[in-house]
Amino acid sequence: MSGRAHDVVVYGATGFVGRLLAEYLAEHAPSGTRIALAGRSRTRLEEARRGLPAAARDWPVLVADATDEAALEELAASTTVVATTVGPYLRYGLPLALACARTGTHYADLTGEVLFVRRVIDACDDLARSTGARIVTACGYDSVPSDLGVHLLHQRARHDAAGALLDTTLHARARGGLSGGTIDSSRAQVEAVEADRRALKVLFDPYALSPERAAEPDLGKERDVTTVFEDAQTGDWVGPFVMAAFNSRIVRRSNALRGHAYGRRFRYREVNAFGRGARGHRRALVQSAALGLAMKAMADPRTRPLVDRLAPSPGQGPSEQTRRTGWFSMTLRTTTETGRRYVATVRAQGDPGYAATAVMLGESALALALDGDRLPAAAGVLTPATAIGDVLVERLRARDFALTVEELPTA
Known part of the structure; x- marks a missing residue:
């Protein structure tokens, strides 16, 4: 995915947890990591960006509504990883997961919703396996x-x-x-x-x-x-x-x-x-x-x-x-x-659920974006242990x- 414009896109960057995630990445992502902020309102995204640490001031903003399949697919195709905090996932999450599965883009979320994960498995697993995408649910305190x-x-x-x-x-x-x-x-x-x-x-x-x-x-x-x-x-x-x-x-x-x-x-x-x-x-x-x-x-x-x-x-x-x-x-x-x-x-x-979760989701996204050669050989709808495993253990210990x-x- 080296030809893509971004390493990580934070989707939902104007929400409560999305801002915490963006702040964490601004403070801890390695220099040179290409990060973008995404959501449905350019005005609110630009406002959120102004409140982040200096490292985030030049991050691009991408506009995509959670119900706009074409915009979501364009967003997914622009990046190696999408880290999404937009919930409830049961209402808003499936179109983005599908877009990532179709474009071979890795995906990480914070869901704690059994019904959503079941829907993602049914809709995305075979497709993600065919494109090589890792669709990784439950990358926070859940689970x-x-x-x-x-x-x-x-x-x-x-x-x-x-x-x-x-x-x-x-x-x-x-x-x-x-x-x-x-x-x-x-x-x-x-x-x-x-x-x-x-x-x-x-x-x-x-x-x-x-x-x-x-x-x-x-x-x-x-x-x-x-x-x-x-x-x-x-x-x-x-x-x-x-x-x-x-x-x-x-x-x-x-x-x-x-x-x-x-x-x-x-x-x-x-x-x-x-x-x-x-x-x-x-x-x-x-x-x-x-x-x-x-x-x-x-x-x-x-x-x-x-x-x-x-x-x-x-x-x-x-x-x-x-x-x-x-x-x-x-x-x-x-x-x-x-x-x-x-x-x-x-x-x-x-x-x-918030400070520690921002670390867990942030490090999951960075591992998927930057540590591909060290990750388990897997694709499809995965869990943190099966998609990232020891690499995430090392990152969290650090x-x-x-x-x-x-x-x-x-x-």
């Missing part, structure tokens, strides 16, 4: 920590000849804010279910994003955690994790795309960890109940207007202080076929992310 954490566990177990992975659990801890875009993405999936109840089957299928559903192993009921309980391994009180229903499907897709290299009996779940003792128990009960009520309120047309009034509007997000002081820490524990046990940790400073794995004593 880079989960996907790379299991990737590291698999690598270590393979290095140690410890056998395939069996039961694997991610314990999540984080502090950060909420944006209107996140709420809007949830609303889009609810509306899709209301329009077609068959979408519920996709949402509740643990292998909804697998390339070949019939080839998945029958491991009995694999359901996301819905109750509060004391974890036997860690002693923490744990409960439902809001991102588990998406992240777990991405991780299972990675396993399937790799020929079930993690194992044919690989079982994966994610939980929110609240700490030990009575205090941890109280926190687990209160926060899990609040999550349940919020999800029910969003799903019920009678109470959804109340959520709309209380939640941030699209385009709004957490303050600069919240983004700076936020953090996340995910620990993933697994047992292998030989009985050996490992723990991986993925941890970073910065609000996970940006002060902790990505580690160690063996635990045998029980």
